[in-house]
Amino acid sequence: MKGFGYWIGWVGILFIMWVSPAQGYKILTTGQTEAVSIYTYVFLTCGLICYLIHAIHIKAKVFIVAQIVNLITTVAVLVLLLRG
Numbered sequence: 001m002k003g004f005g006y007w008i009g010w011v012g013i014l015f016i017m018w019v020s021p022a023q024g025y026k027i028l029t030t031g032q033t034e035a036v037s038i039y040t041y042v043f044l045t046c047g048l049i050c051y052l053i054h055a056i057h058i059k060a061k062v063f064i065v066a067q068i069v070n071l072i073t074t075v076a077v078l079v080l081l082l083r084g
Contacts, residue, residue: 006062009062009063009066010062012066013062013065013066016066016070017069017070019073020073020074020076020077021073023036023077024073024077024080027080027081028080033080033081036077038078038081041077041078041081042078045074045075045078048067048070048074049071051067052064052067052068055067
């Protein structure tokens with residue numbers, strides 16, 4: 001049986017997964033990218049890549065899944081920002 005720490009990790013993923021998709025949705029529906037910092041998403045992408053490598057290294061499935069999902073959505077927002 002999985003403990004509290006395991007399940008709270010998955011709950012955390014659910015919260016984190018809404019950040020980039022929400023921003024991407026806002027960009028797609030409004031067409032406005034001026035208020036979003038491209039540098040934030042560049043650094044966020046770099047950080048997520050590092051964290052994914054770490055998660056793979058320690059073989060933590062919950063974090064591997066989280067970082068893959070976060071990278072997909074964050075890179076999608078970054079692409080939208082670059083298209084401007």
